[in-house]
Amino acid sequence: KAGVTQTPRYLIKTRGQQVTLSCSPISGHRSVSWYQQTPGQGLQFLFEYFSETQRNKGNFPGRFSGRQFSNSRSEMNVSTLELGDSALYLCASSLRTSGGRSYNEQFFGPGTRLTVL
Amino acid sequence: KQEVTQIPAALSVPEGENLVLNCSFTDSAIYNLQWFRQDPGKGLTSLLLIQSSQREQTSGRLNASLDKSSGRSTLYIAASQPGDSATYLCAVKNNNDMRFGAGTRLTVKP
Numbered sequence: 001k002a003g004v005t006q007t008p009r010y011l012i013k014t015r016g017q018q019v020t021l022s023c024s025p026i027s028g029h030r031s032v033s034w035y036q037q038t039p040g041q042g043l044q045f046l047f048e049y050f051s052e053t054q055r056n057k058g059n060f061p062g063r064f065s066g067r068q069f070s071n072s073r074s075e076m077n078v079s080t081l082e083l084g085d086s087a088l089y090l091c092a093s094s095l096r097t098s099g100g101r102s103y104n105e106q107f108f109g110p111g112t113r114l115t116v117l
Numbered sequence: 118k119q120e121v122t123q124i125p126a127a128l129s130v131p132e133g134e135n136l137v138l139n140c141s142f143t144d145s146a147i148y149n150l151q152w153f154r155q156d157p158g159k160g161l162t163s164l165l166l167i168q169s170s171q172r173e174q175t176s177g178r179l180n181a182s183l184d185k186s187s188g189r190s191t192l193y194i195a196a197s198q199p200g201d202s203a204t205y206l207c208a209v210k211n212n213n214d215m216r217f218g219a220g221t222r223l224t225v226k227p
Contacts, residue, residue: 004160033215035215035217042217042218042219042220043206043208043217044217045214045215045216048214056213056214058214088158090160090161092161104166105151105163105166106163106208106210106215107163108153108160108161108162108163109160110159110160111159111160113158
């Protein structure tokens with residue numbers, strides 16, 4: 001079974017631009033979560049999607065947004081990029097119980113390395 | 118607000134040694150706790166998942182325990198190998214999100 005895939009793997013943008021990152025979950029996984037990893041702040045939760053709906057959201061500004069498609073693939077978008085947005089963006093997928101709670105093991109993709117100049 | 122702490126921040130051991138990594142969390146209302154390893158510049162590899170109702174999980178040379186009441190988990194690595202060198206992260210899942218510790222950077226010397 002193929003793992004979580006993320007595209008692109010590397011991205012260089014300039015301040016003020018916007019960027020869209022893509023994540024394809026493991027087949028059969030319906031929940032997709034996004035995380036930002038930086039040397040200073042470590043791994044921080046951005047948001048979680050299930051059934052095309054955002055279920056949870058971390059403490060990030062509105063410039064960070066996402067969506068999920070009917071095939072469970074997800075995209076996240078960052079608008080008006082700032083230097084501090086340079087980070088490794090990780091996507092994780094998991095099964096999710098019918099009750100809507102994510103009890104299950106999370107599997108991570110290789111990440112997208114975003115550099116903002 | 119859930120806070121996750123990992124001690125030590127870095128650890129260097131000779132090959133063959135058994136070792137313990139520690140993870141503590143402040144809010145015991147968790148769904149599960151997961152241990153990961155991360156190699157430099159790469160994504161996270163899941164090692165073990167412990168549900169809140171479980172006390173421990175084992176996979177090969179790895180054993181993870183969970184004590185919810187005291188807010189602690191340990192990852193035991195037996196007979197360490199140079200290939201075990203990586204950063205080990207613990208993460209706790211609660212109602213709203215998943216919180217990660219800062220990690221323990223492990224170096225196993227041949």
